[in-house]
Amino acid sequence: MARTTNTSGVHWEVRKRNPLIPIGVAVVGLAALVFAFEIPHRHSVEDNLTDRTKVALTNAGIDADVSFVGRDGTVKVGSADEKDKARDLTLGVEGVRVVDVQAPPKVETPEVQPRxxxxxxxxxxxxxxxxxxxxxxxxxxxxxxxxxxxxxxxxxxxxxxxxxxxxxxxxxxxxxxxxxxxxxxxxxxxxxxxxxxxxxxxxxxxxxxxxxxxxxxxxxxxxxxxxxxxxxxxxxxxAPEQVQTQLVALPTVEFENDSATLTAQGRAVVENAASILRANPAIRVSIEGHTDLTGTAAHNQTLSENRARTVLDTLVSLGIAPDRLSSRGFGESRPKVQGSDAAANAVNRRVEFIVQQ
The missing domain is CATH 3.40.1520.20 (hypothetical protein tt1634)
Incomplete structure (x- = not known):
């Protein structure tokens, strides 16, 4: 503010105007205009994107809740299986920038084993x-x-x-x-x-x-x-195929754990096999050993060979001619069923009698 005196001795004060005030007023006014214009415009854009997205999803058979904030969409679908398709369709709508597709978690249906x-x-x-x-x-x-x-x-x-x-x-x-x-x-x-x-x-x-x-x-x-x-x-x-049926009917030949030594049950089964072979003197049999997946492949190969050989030697001791028998091991290479749980191991750990035609 400046003080001024004229020739008559009268004085007055002159206030200097702040140059920023008009600029500030202009900015506020412009912002108000933009705000007044942008709100209905933005709402118009959001409504337009929402409508067009719903149409695209409905045409594809997807029932969804759709909302937009600006050009960023949120789509809620009823199934996790529809999630990827809904995302692709929404992003394909002109004007959409990003989309968040939401779906309930996918529930894994347990596989029903056929009876x-x-x-x-x-x-x-x-x-x-x-x-x-x-x-x-x-x-x-x-x-x-x-x-x-x-x-x-x-x-x-x-x-x-x-x-x-x-x-x-x-x-x-x-x-x-x-x-x-x-x-x-x-x-x-x-x-x-x-x-x-x-x-x-x-x-x-x-x-x-x-x-x-x-x-x-x-x-x-x-x-x-x-x-x-x-x-x-x-x-x-x-006939050979009948003998094969009889041998398949035998229980599993059991051995001591991680051993080629027969259990009492295992020897009883081999004795049953010997009875079948004595009743059919023309039949020749290959004795084939198999293991489960426990242990190394090399160890399992050796174990299967030794178990098959034990069965052959036991059959010979029970009166079956050696020239009617052969043995070999396959280790873990020929599982009967897939898996390594106790049930699968029990099936895969076996000795098979294969009639030679």
Whole structure:
């Protein structure tokens, strides 16, 4: 502010105007104009993008909630499977800058394993019976085991049946399988009663046509609406494929842990194999060892070879000619099922008897 005096002695004060004030007023006014223009314009852009995005998604069969702040969108879809497609479609709408696609977390549906039919094999050999296979329930296992024990005596029955609830039941009279074994009789060598998927197959060699007919009649009674295949032969050796069926019916040959030493159960199975081979003197067999995935590949290879050789030597000690037998090991290279859990290991750890044609 400046003080001024004229010639008459009158004085007054002159205030100097701040040059920034007009500029500030102009800026505020301009901002107000921009704000007044931008709000409805932005809302117009957001509404336009929202509408066009909804149309694009709806046309693609996607029901979604859409909103925009400026050119940045948020899209909420009902399924994780629609997420990627919704993102691509939204970004394809002209004017969209970015988009956040939201979806509920994807729920992994457990894989449902197909149910398998029950499978049961009865190996009848000189008055002794070995039960193998899988049934749906403990009650089913008891029906078979109790019927066979009643016919042959509990001390003559080796029960290796397992229970798996994933197996399907059918209308077969499971207790009636004991009657089929009884019809084969205690003199039958290496006879097999095989129930798989409602088909009962009889294989092996029997002493007479009467035994063959009685076994077939008992099988038809047990099968009910199922099928019976009578492949029993009278007074002669079984065909190679029949012998293979008999050998497959044997339980798993067990060994001491990480060893080629047979357990008592393992030796009993090898003795059953020897009975089958004695009843079929023309049959030659390859004994093949397999391991699970536990341990190194090199160790498993050696272990499988040693186990197969142990089985061969045991068969020879039981009277089977060495020139009818050969052995080899495959280690872990030929798993029967995939996986390394206890169940898979139990299946993959095995010795197989392969009939040579």
């Amino acid at each position: 398998q039919p029950l499978s049961v094999k009865l190996l009848v050999d000189g008055g002794k019976v070995t039960l193998t296979g899988t049934v749906p329930a403990e009650g089913d296992r008891a029906k078979i085991a109790d019927a066979v024990k009643a016919a042959f005596g509990a001390e003559n029955v080796q029960d290796e049946l397992t229970v798996d609830a994933q197996r399907t039941s059918d209308d077969t009279d499971l207790a009636g399988l004991g009657g089929v074994a009884a019809a084969l009789g205690k003199d039958t060598k290496a006879g097999v009663v095989d129930l798989t998927d409602r088909v009962i197959t009889l294989t092996g060699s029997v002493a007479s046509q009467d035994v063959k007919d009685k076994a077939e009649a008992a099988a038809k009674t047990a099968a009910k609406s199922g099928t019976v295949r009578n492949e029993l032969v009278v007074g002669q050796a079984a």
